Amino acid sequence: MVSLSHLGPEARSLAMLPSAERLARLRMERWIGYTCAHQALVQLEALLSDEPGKLRPKNILIVGPSNNGKTMIAEKFHRAHPQRMSEDGEHEVIPVLMLQMPAEATANRLHTALQATLGTPVGFYGRHDVREALTLRLMRAVGVRMLIIDEVHNLLGATARRQRELLNLLRFIGNDLRIPIVCLGIRDAYLAIRSDDQLENRFHPLLLPLWEAGEEFARLLASFETVLPLREPSHLATAPLCELILRRSEGTIGEITALLNSATVAALLQGEERINCAVIERADYHPPSVRRRMVERELR
Numbered sequence: 609m610v611s612l613s614h615l616g617p618e619a620r621s622l623a624m625l626p627s628a629e630r631l632a633r634l635r636m637e638r639w640i641g642y643t644c645a646h647q648a649l650v651q652l653e654a655l656l657s658d659e660p661g662k663l664r665p666k667n668i669l670i671v672g673p674s675n676n677g678k679t680m681i682a683e684k685f686h687r688a689h690p691q692r693m694s695e696d697g698e699h700e701v702i703p704v705l706m707l708q709m710p711a712e713a714t715a716n717r718l719h720t721a722l723q724a725t726l727g728t729p730v731g732f733y734g735r736h737d738v739r740e741a742l743t744l745r746l747m748r749a750v751g752v753r754m755l756i757i758d759e760v761h762n763l764l765g766a767t768a769r770r771q772r773e774l775l776n777l778l779r780f781i782g783n784d785l786r787i788p789i790v791c792l793g794i795r796d797a798y799l800a801i802r803s804d805d806q807l808e809n810r811f812h813p814l815l816l817p818l819w820e821a822g823e824e825f826a827r828l829l830a831s832f833e834t835v836l837p838l839r840e841p842s843h844l845a846t847a848p849l850c851e852l853i854l855r856r857s858e859g860t861i862g863e864i865t866a867l868l869n870s871a872t873v874a875a876l877l878q879g880e881e882r883i884n885c886a887v888i889e890r891a892d893y894h895p896p897s898v899r900r901r902m903v904e905r906e907l908r
């Protein structure tokens with residue numbers, strides 16, 4: 609009888625399945641908690657439960673490299689506050705409205721995105737001020753208490769004039785509805801917000817830096833180990849594995865996930881029940897910089 613005490617409850621039942629079934633289920637998204645994510649979620653909760661209608665609602669800007677868990681945090685928070693029916697059963701309530709800053713952003717495209725997320729038929733290109741009034745009326749009608757905008761760095765793709773227009777619009781929405789705005793994006797998102805002094809003052813930046821060697825990283829790997837459906841402990845949090853995983857993944861949580869999934873596949877395909885350095889070296893995984901170089905070589 610194998611002891612599966614290194615696994616969480618879900619992985620424990622998965623681990624007893626035959627390898628083929630475990631392989632099929634590996635691609636499932638799983639949430640792994642870590643300190644920065646936990647702090648971000650706590651702050652988002654605090655913002656949402658802040659007394660509504662504050663004169664100067666606080667905003668948050670979650671900044672970090674691509675593939676480092678920003679959207680996962682926002683989605684987890686969003687799932688905890690889903691769309692529902694009002695208590696009198698009369699209308700929809702959308703406490704948290706989440707959308708992406710459109711590519712090649714314009715105020716008009718942002719209105720379209722907002723209205724589409726609010727469930728309104730789009731394709732209405734009226735006067736700007738009419739659209740603005742409609743967006744605000746719809747947001748108020750469904751009781752939006754927080755606006756989350758992902759991929760805010762898309763702003764920088766717009767001309768300076770359009771950027772100003774979009775930032776004004778964000779400021780206006782926040783002021784008019786008195787709701788907090790949460791923006792997510794890579795470093796350019798910070799640069800975009802910073803170009804508007806008034807907005808910059810109101811955005812509290814929350815950084816999701818690349819992972820570095822240390823206790824926190826070891827804890828992250830220990831958490832990963834509890835969800836990978838392997839029957840023997842891999843001790844991912846021990847020094848040689850930590851070092852190898854950090855070096856090959858180049859430090860984003862997305863790459864760490866991809867590497868560990870590939871290593872689990874490699875282990876299962878070879879009838880092994882744990883990950884070690886040799887399994888990682890054999891896994892079908894290339895670090896991002898190597899992948900980039902491979903593509904560049906092909907394009908030459």
Ligand SMILES: Nc1ncnc2c1ncn2[C@@H]1O[C@H](COP(=O)(O)OP(=O)(O)OP(=O)(O)O)[C@@H](O)[C@H]1O
Nearest residue numbers: 638639640673674675676677678679680861862865
């Ligand atoms: N908390 C987490 N638990 C488990 N896996 C995670 C977690 N956060 C991120 N990941 C993994 O990393 C991948 C990338 O995460 P995410 O899409 O949130 O990155 P991002 O920072 O929004 O990137 P981008 O700036 O490119 O949009 C996810 O698809 C998932 O596989």
Ligand SMILES: [Mg+2]
Nearest residue numbers: 678679680758
């Ligand atoms: Mg994202």
